[in-house]
Amino acid sequence: MSGDDTPQRVDKGKQRAILPEVDERAPLLGGPSSRRIDGEHDDNAHRSRRTIWSTLCAVFSVSFLLCVLIFLALVAWSYRARAQNLTPEDVIHRGLRVQGPDRVDVLNITAGEGIWVRVDGRVGLDAGALVDAQADEERDGFYDYVRKGVGRWGIRRLRKVTVDSMTAEMTTQLGHRDPVVLATMTIAPVEVPLTVSPPTRDLSWLTNVSIPILIQPTSNGSALLDFARHSWREGFVNVRAAVNRVQVHGGGLDDNSWRSRFRMDRPNVRVDVRKRIPELPGLPPPGRHLPALEELVTLKTFGVSSGKESLLLNAVATAVNPVPSNVHFASPPELPFTISLVSTEHNRSTSVPVAFVHTEPFTLTHPNITLAVSGSVLRLPSSVSPLLSAFLSRYLSGERNPIQLSTPLFPGLDVDTFFPAPHPRPQILRDVTIRDMKIKPSGPGGNQISASGTVFARAVLPRGIDVRLEVNRVWPDVLVYDGEVPDVDYGDAPPVPLPEGAFAHIKPEDWLVSESVEEEPGNEGSVVAVTAQIEDVPLEVLPGREKEFSHFVSKVIWGPGGALAGVQGVAAVGVRVHGLPFSNGTGQDKEMELTDLPFRGTVRIGKKGL
Template sequence: MASSEDSPHIDKGKGREPSADPSERTPLLASQSYTPRDDTDLQTTYRSRRRLWSKLIFIFLVTLSICVIAFIVVAVLAYSYAARIKLVSSDELLERAVFVRGPDRLDILNITDDGGIWVNVDSRVGVDAGAMIGVNSEDDDGIFRDIWKSLGRWGIRRLDRITLKLTTIHISPQADPSTILASLDTSPMDLPLTTEPPSDSTWLTQVSIPVFIAPTRNASALLQFVRRSWQDGTVAVQAHVDRVVIQGGSLNDNSWRRMFDQRRSEVYAAIHMKIPPLPGLPMPGPNAPFPSISDLITLETFGVSSEPDTISLYARATVVDPIPPSFNFSSPVLPFIVSLPSATNSSAASTPVATVHTEPFSLTHPNITLHIAGAVLPIPPSSTPVLSGFVANYLRGQSSPIIISSPYFPSHLIEANFPGPSTKPKLLRNVTIHNMKLVPKGTIFMATGTVYARVVLPLGMNISMDVNRILPDVLVFDGDAPLRVLSNVNEDGDPAPPLPDPLPERAFARIRPDNWLDSLSQADEVPGDEGSVYTVTADLVDVPLQILPGREKAFRSFVGKIIFGTDGAVAGLLGSTAVAIDVEGLPTGEAGEMELSGLPFRGSVIVGKKSL
């Protein structure tokens, strides 16, 4: 039997007791042992990683391919849309894609010293971009064409809006493009884009745009264009713009939308607009003359009042409003100058007589009411006859030509007629000759007495004046004078105006002094329905009683009534007179005197035996 020393050692699972002093060779984990992996595990891990990288590279390449393809498609589509836009002419673009309704409101903001007008225009505008590039859907579209158009509409919705910048717009008659009627300058406009809009106008966007308008200074060319358009019944103009810039996005947009940039030079657009029926105006056409200003304006009230330093004017007038009710307009204070033409009716030789202004007004239907105020300008002595003729016409109930201009548009003159009062005024009333005597002197009779008359101005004329002199021209009738006016007696201040032809019945004599008669005037109480009232008297001393040709028998019959009658005979008086007056506040002539001629009157006088 072998001894214990010779028996093999059996490991019981217990490790060797560690050394009390560890060395640098002592393992960190004494209780564990390291077993290296085999080659199979390493190969499996490597293959897994290769498969992951392959998938990632495949996904990246597919994504990149899709992006490249999408970019190419978008680029091709964008190029095709841009090419279509470039092929569309300006006229076609305006006709198919741009829709304008209005203007709905027009506000005058300012009028510059050189005649330009700043206005704010409210209109409704829409841009059918789908029609512009041809991507609006149609019934006969195929699948691929529908997809192509859908992408186009999607791109328009992403672009959303455009900014439109225009240089100065020149408006000319289409028949004569070389004549500029007006020039317009606008600020950049922000316009939304639309595709497939509805058939009504609900999709249009309300815009408010400030516009500077510089009308032509060639007034005759403008008037000729208006008259020709009225005869044609159509307004045909051409708009010319040197440069148009269309950019994507709003005014202050700096995003990718700015990549959309279209520029056009020398853009011409023809604009035709049929003149619709206008309330208060005749239908336009070849046989319809353009209505004058006098046909459109009705003077309702007119007033004149004297002040120490001036003559104040005020009036209320109505103007036919031909503008459709949907259009709104507001006007600021507008100044005007009223001038009187010379005897030759030449506007170049006109005399400014008053400066007036209209109060702010807006459009009302069927007529616009204008409130006008102003003052009479200083009148040079050389122009006194022109003003005298105007005043005399008004007091006779007659119209007079006037010329209206504005300091803002000095080259634009409007010729019109200033109407007389609606009711013909009876200026001279109760005309008679007090203490009239007929004294024979040789073969003629001399008339002596005191001419008496009441001067009653029309309603609204509250004037302080003195009647200094009168020059009557009277026809004497056997009995009351007829109810008529002798329009050709003393109308123009002629020293020897002709007799009326034919002579009125029962007229037998004429009384007309060779010289003016000094007169006195006194203000009377003013009735409620009249203007200023004055009593005027003048002494008539030894003025010849001129027997009318062929009326000697009528004169002898009248004298017989005086001699053989118990109450005398009634002599009718009919004629006109000239007066020389001083008006307070009116600086005319050397001493402020103004002569009015051709003022008609009718009166009577009783001639008794004591008068012979």
């Protein structure tokens, strides 16, 4: 091979390697390969810096987020702790706002269960004040600003809470006596809206609510009346509400979201309530004595009529209505009551049921309520006759009678009051006279005087009492006057001092058998004409009035028409009332004795009367 094609042998000996000559035009940093390597180093460094920066940002973000979450958890825990430590007094006095009631409707009254009412009002809960979440720009620092902001956000998210159904026992303590239970109230579940920083100048932030409540009053009627009188005299109502358990959960009644997990449970809650009594229409201002029940009721009409097997009763009364106009009540078709007469014997008071009545439907009108009542007398044992007789005697004498009212709707709840007296006092015995009266000496030696004749009177019952009567016996107690009877009262014995003109006293030793005939009634009640014979009844000349008696006898003898004598006194009558349902007994056992019936009249005695 020749020329340039001849391969050159490479000597692999120890000869030094010959470096290529350096070209001055060669690049200082090398060629393309060198630049590529340097670029890769630069990219790796940039990526490394970006990775470190991203890692740092992620770590910082996660750390910050964790700090925020921990802070929020601590804030939430602090609010939870505040909420858990709230007492009922805190809620009532610092957060709860109640306005009303704006309306109260009595829904139903049932025997053994109680009174269902619906109370409409306005309610709100200032949750911000309770958990210290209200903003205070002058005092709040950064931490408080954030903490309270979180609290307000949480309250707005929660929106409302629900108080589950609960039963409260209302008690009071009067003086040094033991606490007395007034009523038990069962309240349906209530949704209470939550508010943060409500306006202080108005109550526009409150929410309308309508709450059903079951009220079961105590069976101790005297305790209720004592509480009412004491509270009115003090001007305040002081009660303690005792609840076995109060349970509250977040959200509404049927809320099943996360809000319902917020729960609070308080056992054995006791809350003292003191409220000023407002002025009520028809009653004296609080701080004075409360009028008795009978002072607030006026009996307009009262009627009794004879039925086939009973006495039928009806009455119309008006009662002062102290209930505010926002309380609405429409009575059921009938409100039943039992009327009992009160007997006091051996220093012990007992009651005997005598009548069952019911009210006609009524509403709460102002200023007075009109009550129409009807019913009948119960079937009575004959042993009740003396008690019923005493009641009627006092009534006809213009006196009030103690009675007791009860209702099967509230067993054991008895109210003591008085049946009002009639005004004016009725005059039952009228036109009293002694016909064919004769006076003659009697007794041993003729040193006594006796009287004979026919006692006549008309028994006129008060308006509305239209019963059939039989007056079977009478027992008169009579003062005899020379001339007309003066205007004086007479009891069951000659009064002291003796009234002017009175000279004799006539009182039989026992009842006189009588006969009666019904007459047509006029503008009043039943009318019965009564006659009874007196024969040789002692006529007692009053002490110191012998001269007046002699003067009267002289007028009888020498007067052209005899002499006019006035008679005045009281009488008892034995009456049988048709329809009065006595279940046993015979004869006088089924009669009623009406006593202390006053009368006055005149009798003319001629010469034939001596």
